[in-house]
Amino acid sequence: MDATNRKIEAARAALAHVEDGMRLGIGTGSTAEEFVKLLAEKVADGLTITGVPTSERTARLCMELGIKLSSLDETPVLDLAIDGADEVDPALDLIKGGGGALLREKIVASAAKRFIVIADGSKTVDCLGAFPLPIEVNRYGLEVTRLAILRVAQELGLSGELTLRSARDEPFVTDGGHLLLDASFGRIPDSRALSAALVAIPGVVEHGMFLGLTTLAIIAGDDGIEVMQSAG
Numbered sequence: 001m002d003a004t005n006r007k008i009e010a011a012r013a014a015l016a017h018v019e020d021g022m023r024l025g026i027g028t029g030s031t032a033e034e035f036v037k038l039l040a041e042k043v044a045d046g047l048t049i050t051g052v053p054t055s056e057r058t059a060r061l062c063m064e065l066g067i068k069l070s071s072l073d074e075t076p077v078l079d080l081a082i083d084g085a086d087e088v089d090p091a092l093d094l095i096k097g098g099g100g101a102l103l104r105e106k107i108v109a110s111a112a113k114r115f116i117v118i119a120d121g122s123k124t125v126d127c128l129g130a131f132p133l134p135i136e137v138n139r140y141g142l143e144v145t146r147l148a149i150l151r152v153a154q155e156l157g158l159s160g161e162l163t164l165r166s167a168r169d170e171p172f173v174t175d176g177g178h179l180l181l182d183a184s185f186g187r188i189p190d191s192r193a194l195s196a197a198l199v200a201i202p203g204v205v206e207h208g209m210f211l212g213l214t215t216l217a218i219i220a221g222d223d224g225i226e227v228m229q230s231a232g
């Protein structure tokens with residue numbers, strides 16, 4: 001099975017958790033897009049859900065495919081959110097934001113009673129950090145924020161490149177109008193300490209570590225689907 005088919009299988013397994021009438025957070029990225037396509041087929045067959053998208057990109061796809069959308073302000077409590085991930089560790093902590101949507105994704109996941117992650121097997125890791133950690137920052141004072149991030153990382157024994165994300169030779173701008181710094185720190189042994197230190201920096205808007213948010217991870221590998229359940 002190739003990577004696309006694994007994503008489709010994870011998305012299909014997640015769809016089984018979607019019930020009629022649900023208020024549903026809908027993720028961003030290639031795996032989430034496979035989920036949106038399958039969800040649209042169910043909606044065409046009569047399933048009723050209210051979707052809250054995690055990005056403008058996902059909103060466009062949902063609208064194209066006939067999925068009814070709401071905003072988080074109109075629908076602030078969600079029954080379920082389903083999204084992809086860049087890394088999933090054994091405690092179901094994640095790195096997300098490879099697609100640049102981490103802020104809305106985290107707000108939507110935190111508004112959901114249950115948060116299901118869908119991924120192919122290449123995303124599972126023993127320890128977060130091989131995938132560069134996306135950090136969403138305010139444009140104002142970018143250099144001050146950059147230096148502060150490097151300082152807190154150093155205090156936690158971490159080091160590595162901090163790269164301003166770009167797209168088509170321009171800085172990548174998030175849906176919220178912010179910039180992204182991708183932190184290649186390598187293994188992050190104490191993700192909670194790094195999280196607390198990062199959110200205390202005034203110019204940091206959010207970071208891509210999703211800690212303690214995941215209810216279930218549906219991982220599709222060559223041997224089929226593995227469902228990882230949160231201990232909490």
Ligand SMILES: O=C(CO)[C@H](O)[C@H](O)COP(=O)(O)O
Binds near residue numbers: 105
């Ligand atoms: O966090 C994300 C977007 O901000 C995505 O969920 C993450 O990057 C995984 O994407 P893909 O399913 O394309 O591998």
